Amino acid sequence: MKTSLGAKTLLYPAPVMVVGTYNEQGQANVMTAAWGGIACSRPPCISISLRSATASHAYIVSRKAFTISLPSRAYAAQADYIGLVSGHNHNKFEELGLTPVASTLVDAPYVNEFPLVLECRLVAIHELGLHTQFIGEVMDVKVDKMLVTNKRRVNIEQLDPILFMPDSGLYYGLGTLIGEAFSIGKELVQHKDKA
Numbered sequence: 001m002k003t004s005l006g007a008k009t010l011l012y013p014a015p016v017m018v019v020g021t022y023n024e025q026g027q028a029n030v031m032t033a034a035w036g037g038i039a040c041s042r043p044p045c046i047s048i049s050l051r052s053a054t055a056s057h058a059y060i061v062s063r064k065a066f067t068i069s070l071p072s073r074a075y076a077a078q079a080d081y082i083g084l085v086s087g088h089n090h091n092k093f094e095e096l097g098l099t100p101v102a103s104t105l106v107d108a109p110y111v112n113e114f115p116l117v118l119e120c121r122l123v124a125i126h127e128l129g130l131h132t133q134f135i136g137e138v139m140d141v142k143v144d145k146m147l148v149t150n151k152r153r154v155n156i157e158q159l160d161p162i163l164f165m166p167d168s169g170l171y172y173g174l175g176t177l178i179g180e181a182f183s184i185g186k187e188l189v190q191h192k193d194k195a
């Protein structure tokens, strides 16, 4: 039997992303965002949803660009801090000793210490209510070389991303491998076909 928890955004897990932007003076800023994800495969697009109260919101609108840097577990405290204070009155890069790198493809900086980066050009804005959804077309993905496998894939265990649970507000790491997509279900398809 199920019970109702009401209308909430309980979709697990949410990715911990660090959004990089420039302010009016060209100073690099970062904010943590967990509301977002993959939006389209072709062209490759991702979404992030920001409250207009964040400094990053205005910076994205004015520069029409942002980056997503994915911190690994080792940077969980820094990622949390980036989500606690605002670029309105903090220089988060300086305070955390992180290094901003200017993207050459979009008008936004990324975090050098974080292993995977998506460089995004703003392509759509959706006003949904408390949050504005920004859709960014991914112009390139930059990843630390040592994380790339010989099949040109990202070693997800080495990336060690941080997962956010919307209800409890807790951070988790990766769990164990379950199986391969578009593969472990094939056996069930054959069974059904036989019936």
Ligand SMILES: Cc1cc2nc3c(=O)[nH]c(=O)nc-3n(C[C@H](O)[C@H](O)[C@H](O)COP(=O)(O)O)c2cc1C
Binding pocket: 016, 029, 030, 031, 032, 033, 034, 035, 036, 049, 050, 051, 053, 054, 055, 056, 057, 079, 080, 082, 083, 084, 085, 086, 087, 088, 164
């Ligand atoms: C784990 C985590 C996830 C967050 N996700 C979001 C989000 O998706 N959207 C949002 O508007 N704020 C989110 N926040 C809060 C912002 O990061 C926070 O308001 C930050 O101070 C904004 O920075 P800025 O003013 O420099 O842009 C999150 C904070 C944390 C710690």
